[in-house]
Amino acid sequence: MVALLKTNERILSLNARALQYTNHVNSKQAAQVANNKLTTKKKLQKAGLPTPRLFAIIKNRSELKKFKWTKLPPSFVVKPNNASGGGGIIVVFGRNRKGNWVKADRTEVFIPDLRHHILDIIDGNFSRNNVPDMAFFEQRVKNHSDLKKYCVKGIPDIRVLVYNYIPVMAELRLPTEESGGRANLHAGGIGAGIDLGTGQTTTAIHHGRLIDTLPNHPARLKLKDITIPYWSDILLTAVKTAQATDLGFAGVDIAIDRDDGPLVLEINARPGLAIQLANMAPLLTRLRRVEGLIIKKPERAVQLAVNLFSHDSEANAQPLSGRPVLGIEESVQIISADGHPHPALAKVDTGAYRTAIDKKLAKELGINKLVVDQKSFRAALGQETRPIVNASFQLRNQLIKTQVALTDRSHMNYPMIIGRRDLKNFLVDPAKTPTNKKP
Numbered sequence: 001m002v003a004l005l006k007t008n009e010r011i012l013s014l015n016a017r018a019l020q021y022t023n024h025v026n027s028k029q030a031a032q033v034a035n036n037k038l039t040t041k042k043k044l045q046k047a048g049l050p051t052p053r054l055f056a057i058i059k060n061r062s063e064l065k066k067f068k069w070t071k072l073p074p075s076f077v078v079k080p081n082n083a084s085g086g087g088g089i090i091v092v093f094g095r096n097r098k099g100n101w102v103k104a105d106r107t108e109v110f111i112p113d114l115r116h117h118i119l120d121i122i123d124g125n126f127s128r129n130n131v132p133d134m135a136f137f138e139q140r141v142k143n144h145s146d147l148k149k150y151c152v153k154g155i156p157d158i159r160v161l162v163y164n165y166i167p168v169m170a171e172l173r174l175p176t177e178e179s180g181g182r183a184n185l186h187a188g189g190i191g192a193g194i195d196l197g198t199g200q201t202t203t204a205i206h207h208g209r210l211i212d213t214l215p216n217h218p219a220r221l222k223l224k225d226i227t228i229p230y231w232s233d234i235l236l237t238a239v240k241t242a243q244a245t246d247l248g249f250a251g252v253d254i255a256i257d258r259d260d261g262p263l264v265l266e267i268n269a270r271p272g273l274a275i276q277l278a279n280m281a282p283l284l285t286r287l288r289r290v291e292g293l294i295i296k297k298p299e300r301a302v303q304l305a306v307n308l309f310s311h312d313s314e315a316n317a318q319p320l321s322g323r324p325v326l327g328i329e330e331s332v333q334i335i336s337a338d339g340h341p342h343p344a345l346a347k348v349d350t351g352a353y354r355t356a357i358d359k360k361l362a363k364e365l366g367i368n369k370l371v372v373d374q375k376s377f378r379a380a381l382g383q384e385t386r387p388i389v390n391a392s393f394q395l396r397n398q399l400i401k402t403q404v405a406l407t408d409r410s411h412m413n414y415p416m417i418i419g420r421r422d423l424k425n426f427l428v429d430p431a432k433t434p435t436n437k438k439p
Helices: 002-013 015-023 028-035 037-046 061-066 111-122 231-244 275-279 283-290 298-309 314-321 359-365
Strands: 054-058 076-080 090-092 135-138 157-163 166-174 190-194 201-206 209-211 249-257 261-268 329-335 341-348 356-358 371-379 382-395 398-407 416-418
Touching: 028 037, 028 261, 037 054, 037 231, 037 261, 054 061, 061 111, 076 111, 111 135, 157 231, 157 283, 166 231, 166 275, 166 283, 166 298, 190 275, 201 275, 231 249, 231 261, 231 298, 283 298, 298 329, 329 359, 329 416, 341 359, 341 382, 356 359, 359 398, 371 398
Parallel strands: 341 416, 356 398
Antiparallel strands: 054 135, 076 090, 076 135, 157 166, 157 249, 166 190, 190 201, 201 209, 249 261, 329 341, 329 382, 356 416, 371 382, 382 398
16 A cells, blocks of 8 residues: 555656646647537548537527527537536436436426526636637437446546557546536546556546545446457547647547447547556656657557557566566667667567667668678578667667667568667567557
């Protein structure tokens, strides 16, 4: 327990630095898009990404006065366009036997109530800085059967933090009686960290404290090892959402509808950092591991996230051996001839003795001129002579000074392989093999 408390303190101490680290990433224009739910929905739909269906928009008092309430379906959600933290949202679950709309607790909802609420939205009572706003009606997401038993009066969602268009952390957010059915941690919801590799929950928090079971539930349901349906699709959707909205750092909120599968609810340009406590892991460390990497294909970004941030043997092996555990794919910083770091993806290859770098990349970095030797290697077409140059690169915060071979890797997935000559201070876990080797 003491260790957990110390971890909490360490994570909280990193919040300010993590915010400072990410605040400069998003442009003002991209943040404005994220703050506008309707603009976000339009961009995502244009990119072919799934969102809840839009039923109607009310922009002003005149449109509210003329609105045809009979065109609304039996169930729907009313939302302000520019609110945050779940404020101003009303969820209508359906109709009762009398034909009246009802909420999850069976409280009836009448047109005058909705009209008054929408007036509050239009007047800006829920918007940022209390500026005039718009209201809209959209599809109510229906609970997926695998997650329904963990929720009270609402639906859960999955928040995925995406940095540099790579998933770095995720949590399952569960609504409670206290939160009024909203999956919002500040309102009393539950956050459960998710292993990016397996899609299963790990540790859970409620009001910043670790919990093991669902509060006030007679069956005392455990919050660990909940399997998230559509996990690969959710990670892929989160990456594509960040790309479609040009947000370098984003919290993508995704719900799983029982019929339609994953749907993007919204995207946050400044997501809260309590997700670190739910995962018992500092965010800043993960951000630094993917900073500067250029991953164009969303599938590759997901693959890299799974390899880097899966809660596998790394958690146990490193404390025992004192050595970091590498997967077969690692991010590195190659030091150029003038001393500047260059980010790259490298393959860890214990079958190769010497580290090798693509000769074109070496030329760009100016290290191709640092030749110290020429050696003969066995290649696909026979023996091949390759230049050996002095080089340095950073791997897991360790600076490695070595001699590398230069070769043509333009047709390979990785511009660099790290041979066992430079792996003396590390352990290698072959279980982190990528599932898709295409770049």
